[in-house]
Amino acid sequence: MTNKIHCKSTQCTSSYPAGINWDASVVLPVVHSAPFKFSSTAELIRYQESENIGYTGEYGRIANPTIRAVETHLAELEGAQDALLLASGMAAITTTMLCLLRSGDHVVITDDCYKRTRDFCTDTLAGFNINCDVVPVDTDAIEKVIGSSTKMIFTESPTNPYLKVIDLEKLADLGKRSNILTIVDSTFATPVNSQPLSYGIDMVIHSCTKYLGGHNDLIAGAIAGRQDMIEQIRDFNSTLGAISTPETAYMLERGLKTLNLRVNRQNDTAMRVAQRLESHPRVQQVFYPGLESHPHKEISFRQMSGFGGVISFLLDDDFEGTAHFIDALKIPAIAPSLGGVESLVEQPVLMGYWDIPRAERERLGMYDNLVRLSTGLEDVEELLDDIESAFAFCASVNIQ
Numbered sequence: 001m002t003n004k005i006h007c008k009s010t011q012c013t014s015s016y017p018a019g020i021n022w023d024a025s026v027v028l029p030v031v032h033s034a035p036f037k038f039s040s041t042a043e044l045i046r047y048q049e050s051e052n053i054g055y056t057g058e059y060g061r062i063a064n065p066t067i068r069a070v071e072t073h074l075a076e077l078e079g080a081q082d083a084l085l086l087a088s089g090m091a092a093i094t095t096t097m098l099c100l101l102r103s104g105d106h107v108v109i110t111d112d113c114y115k116r117t118r119d120f121c122t123d124t125l126a127g128f129n130i131n132c133d134v135v136p137v138d139t140d141a142i143e144k145v146i147g148s149s150t151k152m153i154f155t156e157s158p159t160n161p162y163l164k165v166i167d168l169e170k171l172a173d174l175g176k177r178s179n180i181l182t183i184v185d186s187t188f189a190t191p192v193n194s195q196p197l198s199y200g201i202d203m204v205i206h207s208c209t210k211y212l213g214g215h216n217d218l219i220a221g222a223i224a225g226r227q228d229m230i231e232q233i234r235d236f237n238s239t240l241g242a243i244s245t246p247e248t249a250y251m252l253e254r255g256l257k258t259l260n261l262r263v264n265r266q267n268d269t270a271m272r273v274a275q276r277l278e279s280h281p282r283v284q285q286v287f288y289p290g291l292e293s294h295p296h297k298e299i300s301f302r303q304m305s306g307f308g309g310v311i312s313f314l315l316d317d318d319f320e321g322t323a324h325f326i327d328a329l330k331i332p333a334i335a336p337s338l339g340g341v342e343s344l345v346e347q348p349v350l351m352g353y354w355d356i357p358r359a360e361r362e363r364l365g366m367y368d369n370l371v372r373l374s375t376g377l378e379d380v381e382e383l384l385d386d387i388e389s390a391f392a393f394c395a396s397v398n399i400q
Helices: 041-049 065-078 089-100 115-128 139-144 168-178 227-240 246-256 259-278 297-303 319-328 348-352 358-363 380-396
Strands: 082-086 106-110 131-135 150-156 181-185 203-207 221-225 283-287 310-315 344-346 370-374
Touching (some): 082 089, 082 227, 089 115, 089 150, 089 203, 089 227, 115 131, 115 150, 259 283, 310 319, 319 370, 319 380, 344 348, 348 370
Parallel strands (some): 106 150, 150 181, 181 203
Antiparallel strands (some): 082 221
């Protein structure tokens, strides 16, 4: 397996900005302050005339040293020039699009993306006279809908929930040839498993709520890329106000310290679980980019060093039987989200598509028997035993 990943450590050695007195703290200090003072009018003038927004700014909505330290760490992990921390993963997506798109523009988004991301592109942006095409996770399909007004291509890789993987090198080349911005939501991969910027992608987005935070206890989002683009979005967000907090930044930094350890463990666990599920007679199909059966296996094997902790699979059952299987599981909690130390499980059709008619749900690939499992840090043998016990229980009560 070959890849372009250079994320050797999650221990960032340059996260603490120069010029700030950190009192030799071993851990990242939390700076609680809304305003930041200047020593003189002359210093304020120098700040106002500087092109660099600085690490503190004059007000916490513009910058905070704790947040800035974590942004530096995030940029280092992705091999980016800069990064911006925001209030949530959706804030990272919506702020970026609202900042960079204008009336009359056209954006291309791949299918099998998170429902709220897709809805924002197809519905909300329409109110700003921004058109959107939703196409399969394939560069040829993307190229077919590109026109003179196309300004942005957005995709997840791997996608949610079918874990499709796009060819990053081809996507980056397409964007550069067409002078179109390419953005990849790499939440499922993390910088441990994939670094899209190294292939020429313009910007990477993360829901830090997931693997980067890693403990199911914070909500945040991040954008990483070229400094000029990040500064443009940073300036826009200082008006929009979708900012994170220093407390959240501190918790995120704590999670980043164990990112490699957690993700590598989850990679191993998910592979074991995916292989077991694929061989089980009550499972119709398993979707995991590390399996030989995955439709994008050649791409994922080439550009990923690990395949993440999420497995999606179709049971040989109906809605009720699938629900009974989920209810019979003891270790995974029934909850949305993913990437934390606790295993989580859901029926996507129930968690995010319940208000949509069945025919429409199935058109979107949301079937009643679809299960998404996010593996945590539990003992893998105990998790496998739990899955087998749930299947056995369903069989014993004659649920077909």
